[in-house]
Amino acid sequence: MADPTPSTSEALARLDMSLIDVMMTQRAVRRVYPDPVDDEIVMKCLEVALHAPTGANGQNWEFIVVKDYETKKKLAKRYRQAWNLYYQTVIRRVSKRDPSMAKTARAVQWQVDHFTEVPVLIVACLKLGPKDGRIPFVPMPHAALSGFYGSIYPSVQNLLLAARAMGxxxxxITLPLWSVTxxxxxxxxxxxxxxxxxxxLGWPRGRYGPTTRRPVAEVMHLNTYGNRPWMGTG
Ligand SMILES: Cc1cc2nc3c(=O)[nH]c(=O)nc-3n(C[C@H](O)[C@H](O)[C@H](O)COP(=O)(O)O)c2cc1C
Incomplete structure (x- = not known):
């Protein structure tokens, strides 16, 4: 098994991992060690993140790298509040009949309980720029709203893939941000x-592995919704 806390040069060298292997094994790894993550590695993750597309090529992203204990504590408090509510109202009931949900819930609970020990939290943000017609607090039409939030997630996925490749x-996660104010x-x-x-972000306590996802044929529709000629074909 690869060293879970490699040197910076070893971690960077892992970026030559095959893209398909990275994509097929990237998953939510919530249990991490408190050992520090070198700034060079964090910057590499963000460098890869910034190659993602944004609406009108606005590149209106900002990433806050949180390492300070008191700041993590404040975010941890909000995460616990949101998770407790979500767990009590939804997850506890679903977990009773779904073992995979129960497993995820245990991992989330671990993350909530150890949030201040996670070495780095990257908060991905979007800034209203000159190319962005949005005015704060004014509701956006669907296409604008989709374009707005859609301008952060490709970069976040790139970040996740770079992180996975480096081990x-x-x-x-979004629950810690339930109160924007x-x-x-x-x-x-x-x-x-x-x-x-x-x-x-942190060095993982567990292992990466293949993820379980719905079959392609189940979610692929031809021309109109519900027309699924590939259903049952793999
Ligand atoms: C928009 C979004 C919000 C999420 N928010 C949280 C969160 O607040 N806490 C958490 O533990 N996981 C969160 N997740 C992670 C999902 O639970 C995870 O991606 C899903 O269970 C699949 O996990 P896997 O990749 O390990 O199979 C979020 C994922 C997405 C895409």
Whole structure:
């Protein structure tokens, strides 16, 4: 098994991993060691992230790299509040009949309980720029809203893939940001900057492995919704 806490040069060298292997084994790895992650590795993740597309090529992203204990504690408090509510109202019931959900819930609970020990939290944000017609607090039409939030997630996926290739544990999470006002206060964000998601990064305690996903034929429709001629073909 590869060293879970490699040197920076070893981690960077792992970026030559085959793309298909990276994509097929990237998954939410929530249990990580508290050992530090070198800034060079974090910057490499962000460099890869920045090669993603954005609406009108606005590149209106900002990434807050949180390493400070007190800041992590404030985000951890919000994460626990949101998770407790979500667990009590939805997840506990679903977990009773779905063992995979129960397993995920245990991993989330671990992450909530150890959030301040995660060495790096990257908060991915979007900033309103000159190319962006959005005015804060004014509802956007669907295409604009989709284009707005759609401008952060390709970069976050790139970040996750780079992290996975280097052997870092990472996940995409949104629950700690349930209160945008509180997040802005914690991170000193102006109203023009919207926090979208958090990627906790650290060296993994567990292993990466293949993910379980729905079969392609089940979600692939020809021309109109519901027309699935490939159904049952693999
Ligand atoms: C938009 C979005 C929000 C998510 N929010 C959280 C979260 O707040 N906490 C968490 O533990 N996982 C969160 N996840 C991770 C999902 O639970 C995870 O991707 C899913 O269970 C698949 O896990 P796997 O890749 O390990 O199979 C989020 C994922 C997405 C795409």
């Amino acid at each position: 870092l544990g990472a996940s995409l 509180s997040t802005r206060k914690t991170l000193g964000l102006p109203v023009s900057v919207t926090p979208c998601c958090v990627v906790p």
